[in-house]
Amino acid sequence: MRKQFVNTVEKILAKDKKSVLLLGDIGVYGFRESFKKYPDRVYNIGILEQSTVSLAAGLNMIGLTPIVHTIAPFLIERCVEQIKDDFGYQGLGGNLVSVGASYDYASLGCTHHCPADVPILKNIPTVEIVVPGNAEEFDSLFNESYNNGRITYFRLSERSNETKLPFVKFGMINIIKRGKLGTVIAVGPMLDRVLAATKNLDVTLIYLTTLRPFDTKGVKRNISGDKIIICEPYYSGALTEDVLACTNKPVKIEHMGIPKEFLTSYGTQEEQDNFLGFNEKEIHNRIKKIINE
Amino acid sequence: MKDLKKKVVEMACKAKEGHIPSALSIIDTVWTLYDKVLYFNPKRPKDLNRDIFILSKGQASLALYVILAEKGFFSKKELENFCKFDNILGGHPHRNKVPGVEASTGSLGHGLPISIGVALGFKIKKKKQKVFVLIGDGEANEGTIWESALLGAHYNLDNLCCIIDHNHSTDRALSVESLEEKFKSFGWKTLSVDGHNQKEIEKALKSSHPKQPMALITNTIKGKGIKMMENNPAWHHKAPTSEEFEIIMKELS
Numbered sequence: 001m002r003k004q005f006v007n008t009v010e011k012i013l014a015k016d017k018k019s020v021l022l023l024g025d026i027g028v029y030g031f032r033e034s035f036k037k038y039p040d041r042v043y044n045i046g047i048l049e050q051s052t053v054s055l056a057a058g059l060n061m062i063g064l065t066p067i068v069h070t071i072a073p074f075l076i077e078r079c080v081e082q083i084k085d086d087f088g089y090q091g092l093g094g095n096l097v098s099v100g101a102s103y104d105y106a107s108l109g110c111t112h113h114c115p116a117d118v119p120i121l122k123n124i125p126t127v128e129i130v131v132p133g134n135a136e137e138f139d140s141l142f143n144e145s146y147n148n149g150r151i152t153y154f155r156l157s158e159r160s161n162e163t164k165l166p167f168v169k170f171g172m173i174n175i176i177k178r179g180k181l182g183t184v185i186a187v188g189p190m191l192d193r194v195l196a197a198t199k200n201l202d203v204t205l206i207y208l209t210t211l212r213p214f215d216t217k218g219v220k221r222n223i224s225g226d227k228i229i230i231c232e233p234y235y236s237g238a239l240t241e242d243v244l245a246c247t248n249k250p251v252k253i254e255h256m257g258i259p260k261e262f263l264t265s266y267g268t269q270e271e272q273d274n275f276l277g278f279n280e281k282e283i284h285n286r287i288k289k290i291i292n293e
Numbered sequence: 294m295k296d297l298k299k300k301v302v303e304m305a306c307k308a309k310e311g312h313i314p315s316a317l318s319i320i321d322t323v324w325t326l327y328d329k330v331l332y333f334n335p336k337r338p339k340d341l342n343r344d345i346f347i348l349s350k351g352q353a354s355l356a357l358y359v360i361l362a363e364k365g366f367f368s369k370k371e372l373e374n375f376c377k378f379d380n381i382l383g384g385h386p387h388r389n390k391v392p393g394v395e396a397s398t399g400s401l402g403h404g405l406p407i408s409i410g411v412a413l414g415f416k417i418k419k420k421k422q423k424v425f426v427l428i429g430d431g432e433a434n435e436g437t438i439w440e441s442a443l444l445g446a447h448y449n450l451d452n453l454c455c456i457i458d459h460n461h462s463t464d465r466a467l468s469v470e471s472l473e474e475k476f477k478s479f480g481w482k483t484l485s486v487d488g489h490n491q492k493e494i495e496k497a498l499k500s501s502h503p504k505q506p507m508a509l510i511t512n513t514i515k516g517k518g519i520k521m522m523e524n525n526p527a528w529h530h531k532a533p534t535s536e537e538f539e540i541i542m543k544e545l546s
């Protein structure tokens with residue numbers, strides 16, 4: 001997805017003279033050609049994320065479209081107030097694109113983990129949240145929304161789905177399969193594992209890449225059964241309110257996301273996944289148990 | 294000026310809300326900006342060729358509101374309803390409600406980095422306008438001020454002037470002294486003036502600073518012109534009683 005981010009943004013820089021890229025000393029080598037081609041619109045601002053986010057809001061005040069990029073905890077957790085006040089409250093538009101997701105930098109410790117990014121941003125009204133599942137989806141979702149006048153967060157991840165869907169639209173769910181015993185919602189990079197885990201289960205599988213605006217109508221139309229299982233690659237629970245708004249009958253909602261605790265082990269992203277039970281076998285067992293209860 | 298100051302006090306007294314001393318600390322500077330320095334058109338507040346002024350210390354909004362009304366951005370009638378539920382004028386200014394307000398401020402340390410973005414944006418767009426931002430000396434406790442000081446000099450933002458209202462409001466906590474030396478060491482041109490002398494302020498605001506941003510330290514008195522308020526922290530966020538109001542009005546007449 002990171003390579004795709006460079007390719008996508010390079011094309012935008014070429015065609016859209018209002019686009020401005022601000023790097024937090026991350027991804028600089030990847031954009032080396034852009035620095036040469038567009039020296040007045042590509043900046044390695046430095047390691048001062050709060051000022052960078054406010055600066056980006058200032059650019060948008062006079063009609064430019066900022067794209068800010070750095071590692072997730074520094075872009076989101078460090079800059080919550082800048083995102084809230086300078087973009088959200090002021091009604092300004094721009095793009096925040098993170099790398100690292102929840103624990104892509106597993107070996108670097110919790111300072112570089114960011115499972116809280118999505119729940120934090122869900123608590124700032126108006127911030128759009130996009131969790132693409134692979135490079136192609138990032139490209140289409142970014143092109144569709146990067147200059148829509150609103151502040152939009154794109155969460156890049158090392159984990160990428162091999163499943164290729166014919167189309168993924170901003171603000172819309174995809175129905176992957178239909179079943180009767182329950183509804184499973186897979187967010188972004190969870191899709192491959194959840195799809196494999198539910199192969200022989202009679203459930204509806206909904207795929208979600210845009211978390212806000214939430215496709216309430218789409219989810220509402222497609223809920224089956226009275227059990228909803230949300231498989232989300234960040235702290236559990238960020239979508240509960242949205243999902244509850246999609247049903248007017250009692251349902252049981254189960255979350256399969258990251259528990260709210262510090263993951264103090266190191267190793268690899270895959271080891272963290274296995275530790276949390278984010279693999280085909282364990283996801284299958286948990287979903288099967290829930291729908292059979 | 295006396296009428297503007299009286300209006301500030303009247304608004305706060307009526308609303309039982311507002312930061313009068315902060316407003317009186319900056320009112321000479323903000324008036325000089327709007328009367329002598331900025332290019333703007335009150336009938337077209339979003340005029341693409343306007344200069345930009347951002348009041349970063351948003352708690353001093355009363356001064357900005359009376360001046361924007363005086364210059365015709367909105368009706369003076371609006372001033373009568375300061376802080377009322379459905380009025381456009383709140384304790385801190387909101388850009389999406391008040392014609393002429395460029396940034397919604399209130400939390401300190403945001404206006405300067407936003408201004409860096411606007412100034413850099415004007416460079417990108419090859420526009421000639423200037424950007425002025427007014428921060429407080431207490432606000433200079435915030436790390437983003439010094440992050441932005443690095444950025445302003447690094448990008449040679451000679452279209453940016455940061456005014457620092459040096460009224461010693463947070464000396465009791467963490468005083469920020471030697472502001473001139475500090476900004477100078479970051480690569481800014483610096484000037485220091487009497488923040489209640491409009492001639493001095495005007496001259497400084499109009500001075501050129503090729504290839505570098507300018508920091509203008511305005512040495513001010515918090516609550517200037519009202520003896521009971523001057524440098525008295527008890528008045529930071531307090532509205533006068535009716536008895537105090539009478540005394541103040543007499544003093545300002």
